[in-house]
Amino acid sequence: MNNKLRIFLIVPLLFVSMTATTNAYGHSLFNSAEETIGDYRVQIATQPEFPQIGERSQILIRITDQNLEEVDRFTMGTRIFYNEEQIVTWRPESHSSGHMEKDFFFEDSGNHIFRVDLYDVGEDGGTLTFTFNISTQSPFGYVFIGAIAAGGLIFGGVMGIVFIPKIFKKLSKP
Numbered sequence: 001m002n003n004k005l006r007i008f009l010i011v012p013l014l015f016v017s018m019t020a021t022t023n024a025y026g027h028s029l030f031n032s033a034e035e036t037i038g039d040y041r042v043q044i045a046t047q048p049e050f051p052q053i054g055e056r057s058q059i060l061i062r063i064t065d066q067n068l069e070e071v072d073r074f075t076m077g078t079r080i081f082y083n084e085e086q087i088v089t090w091r092p093e094s095h096s097s098g099h100m101e102k103d104f105f106f107e108d109s110g111n112h113i114f115r116v117d118l119y120d121v122g123e124d125g126g127t128l129t130f131t132f133n134i135s136t137q138s139p140f141g142y143v144f145i146g147a148i149a150a151g152g153l154i155f156g157g158v159m160g161i162v163f164i165p166k167i168f169k170k171l172s173k174p
Contacts, residue, residue, distance in 0.1 A: 035130045038123075039066055042116055042130040051106045051136045059134075061116060062099040070098020074118055080104075081113040092119055106136045 032045035043062040051057035061078075063071045077092035090102065106112065116130040 033132045035132070036066075037128050037130060038121070040064070040071070040118060040121060040128060041066070041068070042118070044114060044116065044130075044132045044134070046134060051104075051134075053106055053109055053136055055105070057104050057106060059102050059104050059114070060099065061101075063095075063118070064098060072096070072098070074098075075120060076100065077117045077119070078102075079115040079117070081115070082108055082110070087112075092117070109136050111135045 032043065034041060034043040036042075041064045043060075043064070045060045047058040047060060059078075061076070063074050063076070065071060073094065073096055075092050075094045078088075078090040079086055080088040080090075087107075088104075112134045114132045114134055116132070118128045118130070120127075122128045
């Protein structure tokens with residue numbers, strides 16, 4: 001076997017083995033955002049990335065300082081709006097670590113506005129409010145996922161059509 005064919009077979013195995021053994025992600029979650037006000041940075045995300053209507057989703061919130069270090073203690077409340085109407089309020093709670101996870105059931109399709117309030121951290125002990133858009137799964141979400149999958153399959157097919165005949169020709173030559 002020549003060296004080029006060995007490399008062609010070994011490199012994909014290396015990529016597969018690396019992705020199977022690591023917890024790193026190539027991108028941040030689709031339904032995520034972050035905002036910095038004053039000395040605080042708030043990140044929000046949903047799990048799953050595209051929440052389904054009527055199914056349990058997790059809202060993940062992380063509070064850090066300007067150096068991206070998690071804040072030890074904070075008091076936070078959240079107000080959730082849909083069509084400019086407040087639908088849910090999470091009362092202010094004290095948290096001892098830099099992140100919070102909470103279950104939430106989305107009842108309507110579309111954009112939800114999350115207003116995260118950090119208490120006693122603003123100037124003169126005031127409240128800082130961070131605003132985020134979180135959207136639920138719509139029919140277009142399936143189209144987006146399908147388009148990405150189709151693009152990957154087409155790319156793999158084209159690469160196979162181009163390179164496999166060349167490999168067979170080299171192998172069949174005496």
